[in-house]
Amino acid sequence: MFRYVVRRLLQMILVxxxxxxxxxxxxxxxxxxxxxxxAGERPVSPQVRAQLTEQYHLDDPFFVxxxxxxxxxxxxxxxxxxxxRSIAGILQQxxxxxxxxxxISIVIVVVFGITAGIIAGIRRGGIFDNxxxxxxxxxxxxxxxxxxxxxxxxxxxxxxxxxxxxGAGTFYALLLPAIVLGALSLATAIRLTRTSIAENLRADYVxxxxxKGLAGRRVVGVHVLRNSLIPxxxxxxxxxxxxxxxxxxxxxxxxxxGVGYQLYQGILLQDGPTVVAIVSILVIIYLICNLVVDILYxxxxxxxxxx
Amino acid sequence: MSEANAGDPVSSRMRGPGxxxxxxxxxxxMVTAEGHPGSGPGAxxxxxxxxxxxxxxxxxRARSLAGDAWRDxxxxxxxxxxxxxxxxxxxxxxxxxLFSSINPRACxxxxxxxxxxxxxxxxxxxxxxxxxxxxxYGARASIAVGICSTLLxxxxxxxxxxxxxxxxxxxxxxxxxxxxxxxxxxxLLAAIVFGRSVAAETDLGIWPVVLVLxxxxxxTAARVxxxxxxxxxxxxxxxxxxxxxxxxxRILLRHILPNALAxxxxxxxxxxxxFIATEATLSFLGAGLKPPTISxxxxxxxxxxxxxxxxxxxxxxxxxxxxxxxAFIMLGDAVREAFDPRLR
Numbered sequence: 001m002f003r004y005v006v007r008r009l010l011q012m013i014l015v016x017x018x019x020x021x022x023x024x025x026x027x028x029x030x031x032x033x034x035x036x037x038x039a040g041e042r043p044v045s046p047q048v049r050a051q052l053t054e055q056y057h058l059d060d061p062f063f064v065x066x067x068x069x070x071x072x073x074x075x076x077x078x079x080x081x082x083x084x085r086s087i088a089g090i091l092q093q094x095x096x097x098x099x100x101x102x103x104i105s106i107v108i109v110v111v112f113g114i115t116a117g118i119i120a121g122i123r124r125g126g127i128f129d130n131x132x133x134x135x136x137x138x139x140x141x142x143x144x145x146x147x148x149x150x151x152x153x154x155x156x157x158x159x160x161x162x163x164x165x166x167g168a169g170t171f172y173a174l175l176l177p178a179i180v181l182g183a184l185s186l187a188t189a190i191r192l193t194r195t196s197i198a199e200n201l202r203a204d205y206v207x208x209x210x211x212k213g214l215a216g217r218r219v220v221g222v223h224v225l226r227n228s229l230i231p232x233x234x235x236x237x238x239x240x241x242x243x244x245x246x247x248x249x250x251x252x253x254x255x256x257x258g259v260g261y262q263l264y265q266g267i268l269l270q271d272g273p274t275v276v277a278i279v280s281i282l283v284i285i286y287l288i289c290n291l292v293v294d295i296l297y298x299x300x301x302x303x304x305x306x307x
Numbered sequence: 308m309s310e311a312n313a314g315d316p317v318s319s320r321m322r323g324p325g326x327x328x329x330x331x332x333x334x335x336x337m338v339t340a341e342g343h344p345g346s347g348p349g350a351x352x353x354x355x356x357x358x359x360x361x362x363x364x365x366x367x368r369a370r371s372l373a374g375d376a377w378r379d380x381x382x383x384x385x386x387x388x389x390x391x392x393x394x395x396x397x398x399x400x401x402x403x404x405l406f407s408s409i410n411p412r413a414c415x416x417x418x419x420x421x422x423x424x425x426x427x428x429x430x431x432x433x434x435x436x437x438x439x440x441x442x443x444y445g446a447r448a449s450i451a452v453g454i455c456s457t458l459l460x461x462x463x464x465x466x467x468x469x470x471x472x473x474x475x476x477x478x479x480x481x482x483x484x485x486x487x488x489x490x491x492x493x494x495l496l497a498a499i500v501f502g503r504s505v506a507a508e509t510d511l512g513i514w515p516v517v518l519v520l521x522x523x524x525x526x527t528a529a530r531v532x533x534x535x536x537x538x539x540x541x542x543x544x545x546x547x548x549x550x551x552x553x554x555x556x557r558i559l560l561r562h563i564l565p566n567a568l569a570x571x572x573x574x575x576x577x578x579x580x581x582f583i584a585t586e587a588t589l590s591f592l593g594a595g596l597k598p599p600t601i602s603x604x605x606x607x608x609x610x611x612x613x614x615x616x617x618x619x620x621x622x623x624x625x626x627x628x629x630x631x632x633x634a635f636i637m638l639g640d641a642v643r644e645a646f647d648p649r650l651r
Binding site: 011014015018019022023137138140141142143144145146149150153157241242245246248249252263264267268275279282283286 | 484487488492493495496497499500501580584587588591592593594607611614615618621625628629632633636637640
């Protein structure tokens with residue numbers, strides 16, 4: 001187990017540097033002249049150019065620039081946007097929105113996903129089962145941004161049940177965006193729970209429990225659920241990382257000033273420092289979630305042993 | 308049912324009472340669930356046929372997994388609906404003129420935001436372009452991106468998954484780590500950054516998007532083909548081919564690949580739908596395809612601001628996009644269910 005964790009950590013470091021390097025290279029190498037981009041349309045005098053080159057180490061080789069940048073990033077210094085604002089300050093304001101959004105989403109996915117999955121799995125082939133199967137297929141098929149639009153238009157504009165944008169940041173304002181953000185995970189969670197339950201219901205230990213005369217409720221609630229929820233829990237762990245990056249689309253549609261929105265703005269304005277900083281943080285979150293899930297897997301299921 | 312069976316030696320030989328046929332396929336379900344891809348109960352005989360022919364003989368076998376799956380598929384209405392939609396959409400992508408005589412780029416500003424009418428079935432957008440014709444022509448970009456990136460992902464998956472699974476050892480360990488690393492990169496984020504910085508410079512059409520989707524999207528397929536190659540390489544017909552003196556490349560290409568391909572194709576069909584959805588999302592965010600190309604994602608993004616005055620400019624491309632993604636996912640789902648008898 002210890003060796004496994006160490007191996008995974010080393011692998012994580014490799015992925016982290018690989019990803020940030022690619023992002024850094026694309027964001028900074030793709031641009032023609034950063035000083036001109038900073039100045040916009042105005043001409044830049046040679047003195048200013050020289051000073052800025054000095055200030056931002058633009059003369060250094062590319063790898064040195066990347067190393068400098070990563071060293072600062074790991075020290076917690078996220079740098080400044082092209083407009084001069086501190087990225088750390090912006091993220092400090094943006095995080096609460098994204099975290100709240102992702103948290104509401106996860107709760108919805110857990111509560112409704114698992115409940116619906118259990119019912120569908122137990123009554124396989126019934127109306128509820130077929131209904132949820134068709135519905136989840138539809139949700140998986142419709143891209144999130146299309147779904148977001150329809151939800152915003154129908155519930156926000158037409159029927160006025162929810163606020164049109166989530167900018168207020170309250171639970172009520174974030175509820176609709178959170179449902180949209182979690183829709184795909186919800187559909188996958190339902191299908192996963194259903195398959196897992198249906199498979200376990202045929203297992204020998206279920207037959208044994210039944211023949212011992214245990215009540216059906218106890219067989220499903222204690223014996224089947226404990227085994228069936230293992231893959232679902234690991235899936236949910238990975239989804240936390242995905243929800244954070246999926247917020248780019250949802251936050252854009254519902255105008256929520258969260259991290260995803262800032263990332264979108266950064267990409268739109270070709271603001272290299274912002275994009276690299278946010279992507280790096282999101283990748284770290286994603287990797288940590290993956291690691292925790294893999295370790296959790298071994299804890300939850302004693303049959304799995306890492307050498 | 309009967310016209311679908313006509314001319315098929317496999318099913319005509321097996322035609323009989325429905326109950327008997329059902330019983331047989333359940334017996335096979337147990338056999339195939341043990342994990343021998345591409346080999347039914349009779350595969351042992353096949354292994355002593357000349358090595359060059361073995362690959363052709365196995366799929367045509369009366370009780371092979373592929374034949375069994377095909378029999379199931381023909382009975383599935385979802386397969387026919389999805390298949391019909393896919394054929395229709397691909398035709399739309401190849402010859403859009405068949406469906407619309409209006410030039411999608413011939414826009415008339417004086418006809419901006421007109422509601423659907425006899426002249427413009429789906430109405431017009433802000434620039435006065437015909438939404439119906441743009442929707443039809445938009446199929447090309449989406450399906451081209453989907454197919455090209457799936458082919459690229461499939462090629463990478465076959466190369467990496469097959470060599471890892473067949474040769475094993477250190478090579479497999481290295482390739483598996485590479486796979487883990489690629490799996491660790493969030494697709495959407497990487498694609499946004501890549502699309503934004505590469506495609507912003509020059510107009511390369513669909514290729515930047517194809518490249519990023521293919522290079523990041525091969526992992527699941529590689530895992531699937533790796534495990535089916537590991538299962539297939541222990542089969543008797545592979546041993547027989549090796550005894551007859553066949554080299555690694557011949558065994559891999561003629562014997563293992565045809566037998567290990569089916570599960571991967573299923574995964575790739577579902578991935579194709581997902582790639583189309585990702586492309587539209589990227590185009591919608593301004594990091595995918597660029598305007599001279601007609602794309603549903605771009606049109607949806609453009610129509611967003613005027614949605615309340617002119618919902619048709621958004622609804623129709625969105626509906627076609629959803630339908631396309633659904634068609635491919637449903638097709639893959641139907642084929643997967645036919646190949647995976649445990650879920651019956």
